[in-house]
Amino acid sequence: MGELVYLDHAATSWPKPPEVAAAMMEALLHSGANAGRGNHSLAVGAGRVLVRARALLADLFSVSNAQDIAFTHNTTMGLNMAIKGTLQPGDHVISTMTEHNSVRRPLEYLRRTIGVEVDYLQVDVNGQIDLLELQRTFRPNTRMVICNHSSNLLGSVLPVGTIGDMVKSHGAVFLVDAAQSAGSLHIDVGNMNIDLLAFPGHKGLLGPQGTGGLYISPHLDLEPLMHGGTGSQSENSDQPTVRPDRYEAGTQNAVGIAGLMAGVKAVRSLGTQQIHLQEWKLTQRLMEELSAIPGIRILGPGLGSQRSGIVAFVIEGQDSATVAHRLDREYNIAVRAGMHCTPLAHKAMDTLLSGAVRVSVGVSSTEEDVKRLLDAMIEMYGAAGTR
Ligand SMILES: Cc1ncc(COP(=O)(O)O)c(C=O)c1O
Structure with a gap:
């Protein structure tokens, strides 16, 4: 694992x-x-x-x-x-x-x-x-x-x-x-x-x-x-x-x-600016590569826009808790799923029922961490053209 x-x-x-x-x-x-x-x-x-x-x-x-x-x-x-x-x-x-x-x-x-x-x-x-x-x-x-x-x-x-x-x-x-x-x-x-x-x-x-x-x-x-x-x-x-x-x-x-x-x-x-830049680059890669998964919807600002180190998503037909559970049990990757203590935001994004999977990077996160997550997601849910 x-x-x-x-x-x-x-x-x-x-x-x-x-x-x-x-x-x-x-x-x-x-x-x-x-x-x-x-x-x-x-x-x-x-x-x-x-x-x-x-x-x-x-x-x-x-x-x-x-x-x-x-x-x-x-x-x-x-x-x-x-x-x-x-x-x-x-x-x-x-x-x-x-x-x-x-x-x-x-x-x-x-x-x-x-x-x-x-x-x-x-x-x-x-x-x-x-x-x-x-x-x-x-x-x-x-x-x-x-x-x-x-x-x-x-x-x-x-x-x-x-x-x-x-x-x-x-x-x-x-x-x-x-x-x-x-x-x-x-x-x-x-x-x-x-x-x-x-x-x-x-x-x-x-x-x-x-x-x-x-x-x-x-x-x-x-x-x-x-x-x-x-x-x-x-x-x-x-x-x-x-x-x-x-x-x-x-x-x-x-x-x-x-x-x-x-x-x-x-x-x-390190400097907050440098930390933000480092985290932003990781979120951009996450967004870019996750978007190849069929039925995925990434929440929040689009690619290239400002965002903090958070990338949350839903996959059509998949329960967010199950996605996070599989990442944990099968790949040893810790992410959060479900309702994120912000029900009105879920309502605004129409994810009140599904919840969302939230991947969040920090100052110690690496390209390798992101790659492990992306590989696991693609292995579980496939990428466009691989199904
Ligand atoms: C936007 C926001 N506000 C408040 C809180 C509550 O923070 P704490 O757990 O430090 O009380 C959180 C926790 O994740 C949060 O994300």
Whole structure:
């Protein structure tokens, strides 16, 4: 069967660079105390890890004050903090049909519980929204616009800079879900007018699971989602006002964050542009050669267009779970199938019933990985002229 070929980087990147595991081991052994919860040197050492990691992330996203980044356990936590910390009864939100359930579920929860109004913008077959429709959808009570930078089903990339300009001109808050772009697409929160940026540590930033973050514009006073110990202003019964403590209740994942810091350093040494180019070339080859399979439909932007490292497809008459299962059992290739936590995107692409097979490449993916996948697919389902 050959070595494992991992093509599920959109779920979580793997393997991580060896420096990530080394940094976590180092943190566990030599700075494993509780950051911000003591003045002894081990606790100070743990605090230093958090400060340095925060500074690196700030630099990556062009955030001018690193204290405006709060660590989270994943993207979902950052999105919940941003959505539930901003919206009030009577607010209107604009989002898109390609959002992940980490956006849709909190929004639908607020719709049910406090009557927030939500519009999900339609997307075309390329996963793009109509910017004129966006313009028309604003209302006087539009408080927030939420979109992904890249769709986890289609790989499409939304023009967040242009959307950010529009959101700013309407005085609304702009939340970007960078789950599929942090580490592989350029993000500049100032230039793109992003007020809130939720990102994972465990995907394109190459850190371990249990890490992530939320950038919060200094102009926003987000209501904290969690209340609890911060090691600061302990006499105060309210959550401290100082950042990032206000948004970081409870013990932080210092060991994970040490790993995340090593991951971000690896990303920076290659450069996001180079990573994107490398991944894009692999997606183009995948698309080109997969399209020879009879009955295949590749979702999202066409060949030559911008996309993240995701290529999802359906094959007429084939159940996506069976395709992924066969790739795993017969060829030792890991991909994801079924519904990808984004039912409205499936609805827009007419794949609600079939689901889709999602192949996703990452920084460690190679031409050989892609070839193994393509050979397996052609062996299983044939190529034009070979049946
Ligand atoms: C677009 C998008 N948003 C949010 C999430 C949730 O990310 P996490 O698992 O880090 O909470 C994902 C996960 O795949 C995603 O693809």
